[in-house]
Every structure is written in structure tokens, then in C-alpha cells.
Amino acid sequence: xxxxxxxxxxxxxxxxxxxxxxxxxxxxxxxxxxxxxxxxxxxxxxxxxxxxxxxxxxxxxxxxxxxxxxxxxxxxxxxxxxxxxxxxxxxxxxxxxxxxxxxxxxxxxxxxxxxxxxxxxxxxxxxxxxxxxxxxxxxxxxxxxxxxxxxxxxxxxxxxxxxxxxxxxxxxxxxxxxxxxxxxxxxxxxxxxxxxxxxxxxxxxxxxxxxxxxxxxxxxxxxxxxxxxxxxxxxxxxxxxxxxxxxxxxxxxxxxxxxxxxxxxxxxxxxxxxxxxxxxxxxxxxxxxxxxxxxxxxxxxxxxxxxxxxxxxxxxxx
Amino acid sequence: xxxxxxxxxxxxxxxxxxxxxxxxxxxxxxxxxxxxxxxxxxxxxxxxxxxxxxxxxxxxxxxxxxxxxxxxxxxxxxxxxxxxxxxxxxxxxxxxxxxxxxxxxxxxxxxxxxxxxxxxxxxxxxxxxxxxxxxxxxxxxxxxxxxxxxxxxxxxxxxxxxxxxxxxxxxxxxxxxxxxxxxxxxxxxxxxxxxxxxxxxxxxxxxxxxxxxxxxxxxxxxxxxxxxxxxxxxxxxxxxxxxxxxxxxxxxxxxxxxxxxxxxxxxxxxxxxxxx
Numbered sequence: 001x002x003x004x005x006x007x008x009x010x011x012x013x014x015x016x017x018x019x020x021x022x023x024x025x026x027x028x029x030x031x032x033x034x035x036x037x038x039x040x041x042x043x044x045x046x047x048x049x050x051x052x053x054x055x056x057x058x059x060x061x062x063x064x065x066x067x068x069x070x071x072x073x074x075x076x077x078x079x080x081x082x083x084x085x086x087x088x089x090x091x092x093x094x095x096x097x098x099x100x101x102x103x104x105x106x107x108x109x110x111x112x113x114x115x116x117x118x119x120x121x122x123x124x125x126x127x128x129x130x131x132x133x134x135x136x137x138x139x140x141x142x143x144x145x146x147x148x149x150x151x152x153x154x155x156x157x158x159x160x161x162x163x164x165x166x167x168x169x170x171x172x173x174x175x176x177x178x179x180x181x182x183x184x185x186x187x188x189x190x191x192x193x194x195x196x197x198x199x200x201x202x203x204x205x206x207x208x209x210x211x212x213x214x215x216x217x218x219x220x221x222x223x224x225x226x227x228x229x230x231x232x233x234x235x236x237x238x239x240x241x242x243x244x245x246x247x248x249x250x251x252x253x254x255x256x257x258x259x260x261x262x263x264x265x266x267x268x269x270x271x272x273x274x275x276x277x278x279x280x281x282x283x284x285x286x287x288x289x290x291x292x293x294x295x296x297x298x299x300x301x302x303x304x305x306x307x308x309x310x311x312x313x314x315x316x317x318x
Numbered sequence: 319x320x321x322x323x324x325x326x327x328x329x330x331x332x333x334x335x336x337x338x339x340x341x342x343x344x345x346x347x348x349x350x351x352x353x354x355x356x357x358x359x360x361x362x363x364x365x366x367x368x369x370x371x372x373x374x375x376x377x378x379x380x381x382x383x384x385x386x387x388x389x390x391x392x393x394x395x396x397x398x399x400x401x402x403x404x405x406x407x408x409x410x411x412x413x414x415x416x417x418x419x420x421x422x423x424x425x426x427x428x429x430x431x432x433x434x435x436x437x438x439x440x441x442x443x444x445x446x447x448x449x450x451x452x453x454x455x456x457x458x459x460x461x462x463x464x465x466x467x468x469x470x471x472x473x474x475x476x477x478x479x480x481x482x483x484x485x486x487x488x489x490x491x492x493x494x495x496x497x498x499x500x501x502x503x504x505x506x507x508x509x510x511x512x513x514x515x516x517x518x519x520x521x522x523x524x525x526x527x528x529x530x531x532x533x534x535x536x537x538x539x540x541x542x543x544x545x546x547x548x549x550x551x552x553x554x555x556x557x558x559x560x561x562x563x564x565x566x567x568x569x570x571x572x573x574x575x576x577x578x579x580x581x582x583x584x585x586x587x588x589x590x591x592x593x594x
Contacts, residue, residue, distance in 0.1 A: 027420075029498075030419050030420060030421060030498070031419075031420075031421035031422060033415070033419060033497075033498035033499075034415040034419035034420075034421040034424070035415075035421065037411040037412060037414055037415035037419070037498070037502070038411070038412050038415045038416070038427060040408045040411065040412070041408045041409060041411070041412040041431075041468060041473060042412070042427065042431070044408065044464075044467060044468035045431060045434055045468045045470070047449065047453075048446060048449065048464070048465045048468050049434045049437055049442065049468060050434065051445075051449055052442040052445035052446040052448075052449055053437065053442060053445070055445040055448060055449065056442065056444065056445040059444075059445060059448065068451070112342070115335060115338065115339045115342070116339055120335070120336035120339070121336065122336070122340060123336075123339075125343065126339045126340060126342075126343040128577075128578075128581060129343035129344070129346050129347045130342075130343060130346050131577075131585075132346070132347055132350065132574070132577070133346065133347075133349075133350070135523065135573050135574060135577040136350070136527075136570045136573055136574070137526070137527035137529065137545055137569065137570070137573065138527065138529065139527075139529050139545045139548060139549050139566075139569075140545075140548070140566045140569055140570045142549075143548065143549075143552070143562060143563070143566045144349055144350070144353050144563075144566065145349070146552075147353065147356070147559050147562070147563060148349055148352070148353075150365070150559070153365040154365070155352055155367060158367040187346070187349075190346075191346075195585060244436065244438070245438075248438045248440050248441045249438055249440070250438070250439065250440065250529070250530060252440060253440050253530050254529045254530060257529075257549075258549055258552070272440040272441075275440075275443070275444065276440075276443065276530075276534075279443070279444045279447070280447075280534065285444060285448065288444040289444050289445060292441060292442070292443075292444055292445070295441060296441060299436075299441075303436075
């Protein structure tokens with residue numbers, strides 16, 4: 001059709017002419033154009049992401065004072081860590097946060113995804129409602145919960161008063177603050193993780209589930225033997241993503257900074273918050289950089305272990 | 319049961335799930351709604367556990383007029399909009415090259431860019447601050463804007479999108495004698511409007527909500543962004559919760575509006591993060 005209506009001679013001639021003239025320059029021109037297109041982002045990423053990563057390992061060997069004077073001190077920053085009790089306590093707190101937050105967020109968002117998976121009346125509003133806390137900034141989230149959790153006068157205290165829990169200070173008691181922080185974090189991320197699960201669930205073929213149902217599989221069997229195995233990659237993504245977020249994400253800083261500033265009695269002082277304090281409250285930039293390298297190392301180790309144990313979340317496929 | 323199975327997919331015994339979903343959804347937004355209601359109460363009633371006796375806009379008015387909140391809002395708007403526009407421009411250029419052009423080192427450059435995906439701000443905060451200081455970016459709009467532009471996620475998403483645009487469209491432009499810039503600008507860019515819209519919602523929200531970097535890079539009160547402004551009220555207005563909440567509500571309104579307006583786009587972009 002096209003061949004008969006369009007004059008077939010003209011465009012190919014033009015194309016051939018330009019190609020024949022200088023086949024090398026065309027290739028070179030394409031490469032040059034590509035580098036020009038890439039330049040702004042690549043330079044930006046090099047200066048503002050790669051360079052800081054490398055720099056962290058360099059600065060870690062220096063003592064840096066408030067005036068920006070660098071003094072080489074070898075491994076002293078790392079030796080200092082051994083006797084830094086606050087560091088160990090913040091590592092323990094981040095660890096506790098990860099092992100409570102990650103599973104809880106996983107279960108809650110998975111349950112929500114299953115709940116809003118099939119269509120029902122008003123499903124749009126329900127999904128948006130679960131996601132809404134994730135839209136609001138972490139600072140606002142922190143302020144809102146501080147207000148709701150104000151001792152005795154706050155809405156939560158008044159709600160719990162009939163149960164005799166009206167006097168509990170959720171953010172003021174060292175043994176409760178971390179748990180409160182975990183619950184608020186779950187509230188913040190559940191809508192996002194729910195969406196990721198929903199995207200994964202969309203890829204579970206309906207026919208498989210129907211086939212299982214016809215074969216007499218109960219709802220729980222269908223879940224266990226059809227949905228769950230097919231969702232392995234999604235689940236793996238959620239766990240890795242949420243672990244990284246819990247250790248180094250903004251939720252590990254913004255939220256605690258506003259909610260508790262690491263208190264009471266340093267019971268919610270995450271590693272990330274501690275590094276910030278070392279760098280900008282006590283001006284120990286070198287030590288903070290050394291701490292940064294340790295966190296990066298731990299993170300790579302954790303992610304690597306997760307990959308190794310689960311073979312990328314696909315260990316059922318052999 | 320078995321005969322009905324293939325004609326009606328609806329499962330009557332499960333019908334209480336939607337009700338449960340509605341109740342849980344209401345619980346999820348209850349804290350936000352309660353704060354909204356509390357802001358509209360007279361100052362002395364903020365903690366009263368009841369519906370407002372009288373509705374008032376006093377709290378909102380006070381924060382907007384007596385505290386330089388408008389200045390903070392403008393700063394945030396400026397930073398968020400500039401970062402979003404420039405980032406979309408740079409990322410789409412880079413993604414075009416990675417998806418469509420052939421050049422030596424493409425694989426290495428792409429994996430190099432992807433490897434920065436795991437790096438989050440809190441991790442590189444200290445060295446990034448040192449770099450910004452060396453570049454003279456402390457306490458400036460440039461300091462708020464420039465380092466926030468570069469992120470691999472947008473490049474990744476746009477590249478995926480460009481890989482799926484039919485090559486014929488570009489080849490037509492090639493035959494017309496268009497250079498690479500014209501092909502990018504007049505063919506690829508107009509075709510990528512949907513994905514650019516999704517990303518702009520995402521970028522705007524992320525930058526409007528940014529707290530840690532502005533906290534680190536600025537001291538000057540004139541450069542304060544909204545998140546810093548409301549966090550700072552904690553100390554200044556200690557227990558004047560009616561004012562703190564009013565400011566928080568004002569800070570949250572643009573995000574909720576952008577979310578509602580761009581909901582579908584945002585959800586599309588978010589979901590893609592899980593499709594790796």
C-alpha cells in the first residue's frame with residue numbers, strides 16, 4: 001500500500017547520500033551527541049553522589065574541626081568507635097527498629113493489598129486513604145503524632161482512658177518510644193508498600209487461581225500455593241527496599257528528629273541521627289564520615305546476605 | 319456452588335471485606351482528619367475531645383500573617399518547581415541517549431548510573447555537605463536546588479519508557495534530516511508527556527517535603543523552606559499546638575492537592591518501582 005502511493009525513490013536517495021558520504025562521522029556524531037545528552041546528569045551524579053561516596057572513605061582518616069582544618073590521623077576514627085557506647089546503642093536501636101518495622105510493615109501492607117485487590121464499591125477512595133499518609137511530609141507526620149500523643153491531654157490518651165491507659169506517655173517513656181516510632185512509620189509507608197504488592201498481584205494470572213479453585217483449593221490454600229509463590233520477587237523487593245529505608249531512608253532521620261530528637265534517654269537515637277549529631281552538633285566531620293563508611297558496609301552486607309539466602313527472592317524456581 | 323462458579327465471579331461469603339476495608343481506610347486517615355478539625359477550633363479548645371463548638375479560621379490566619387510562613391512557602395515552591403523542571407530535562411536527555419543512541423561505553427555508563435540508586439541522602443549527607451561547602455553552595459538557593467536534581471530513578475524510568483517508543487517515529491525524523499537534538503526535542507519529548515507528568519508529581523512531592531538537606535545546607539532564615547519552618551515552630555511556639563498544627567496543615571495542603579490531582583500518574587510511577 002505504502003509502496004504504491006508514496007514516491008519510492010526520493011527519501012532513500014537522500015538517506016543513502018548522507019550515509020555514503022562519511023560512514024565514520026555518522027557513527028562519531030551519534031556518539032558525540034550521546035555524550036552531550038548524558039553530560040549534565042553524569043557530571044551531576046559524579047559530583048553530588050559518587051564523589052561524596054568516595055570522599056567519605058577519604059575523610060574518615062582525618063580529624064576535621066569546625067573551621068575545616070584537616071589533620072591526618074590514620075585509623076583513629078575507627079579505633080574510637082570501639083569505645084563509643086552511644087554508637088553501639090544507636091546501632092542496637094536501628095537493629096531493633098529494622099527487625100520490628102520491616103515485618104510489621106510487610107504484613108500490614110500485604111493484608112491491605114489483599115483487602116483492596118478485587119473491585120468493590122468505593123475502592124478508589126479506600127486505596128487513596130491508605131496512601132494518603134505517605135503523601136504528607138515526614139515532618140508533618142511527626143508533628144501530627146506528637147500532638148495526638150501529648151501526655152494526658154492528647155487524643156490517644158483520651159481514647160485509651162476507658163481502658164485505664166490514659167496516663168501512658170508513649171513518646172516520653174524510653175521503653176515505649178521506639179515501638180511508637182515503629183507504629184507511626186508503618187502508618188506512613190503502608191500505602192506505598194500496598195501499591196507495590198498490588199502491582200505484583202496484578203501479574204498473578206487469574207486462570208491459575210480459578211484452576212486451583214476448581215480443583216477444590218480453599219482460600220487459604222490458594223493463597224499459600226498460588227499467590228504467595230508467585231509474589232516472591234515482589235516480596236523480596238519490598239523487604240530489601242524497606243530494610244534499606246529503615247536503616248538509611250529519610251524515615252530514619254526526619255521522623256525521629258521531629259518526633260523525639262532521639263530521646264527519651266536516647267531510646268530512639270538511630271544511627272543516621274547519631275551521625276548527623278556527630279557531624280553538625282559536635283563538628284566531628286571526620287568521625288561522622290568514618291561512621292558513614294561503616295553504615296554503607298553494613299548495608300551492603302545485609303543486602304548481600306538477603307540475596308544469598310533467597311537467591312534474589314526466586315528460590316522456589318529450581 | 320460448582321455450577322454457579324463460572325457464571326458469577328462474585329463471592330457472597332466475602333462481602334464483609336469491603337466494609338472492613340472502608341472502616342480501616344477511615345481509621346488510616348482519622349489522624350489527619352482529626353488534626354484538620356482541631357485546627358478549626360478556637361485556641362483554648364485544641365485538646366478538647368469533641369467536635370468544635372465554634373468553627374474558626376483564626377489559627378490559620380495567624381500563622382499566615384504573623385509568622386513568615388508565606389516566605390517559607392515561596393521558598394519551597396521555588397525549589398520544588400525548579401528542581402522538578404531541571405531534573406526532568408536532564409533525566410530525559412540522559413535517558414534518550416541511553417535508550418536510543420549507540421556509543422562506546424553505554425553499558426558501563428548505564429550500570430554506573432543504576433548503582434547510585436541505592437545511595438540515599440542520609441548516607442552521603444556528611445561528605446555531600448563538604449562537597450557543597452567547597453563549591454560555595456552553603457546558604458544559597460543554588461545549594462538547595464542543585465544537589466537535589468541528580469537521582470538515578472528518573473533516568474531509569476524514562477529509559478524504560480523510551481525503549482518502548484516505536485523506532486519508526488524517530489527514523490521518519492531522521493529521513494527529514496533532523497539532527498539528534500531535533501529528534502529528542504520534537505519527537506521523543508512530546509511522546510513522553512505521560513511519564514513526564516508522573517515523574518513531575520513524584521519529584522514535586524519529594525522536594526516540597528524535603529527536610530534533611532535544607533536543614534543541613536541553610537542557616538539563613540530567609541532561605542528557610544516550609545518543612546524547616548514548621549519544624550522550627552516546635553521550639554518557638556512550644557505548646558501553642560493550635561499554631562503548630564495550623565502551619566502543618568498549610569504545609570500539607572499543596573501535597574494533598576497535587577496527590578489528588580495527579581493520583582493516577584503518581585500511582586503508575588510508584589508501581590513501576592516495584593517492577594524491577
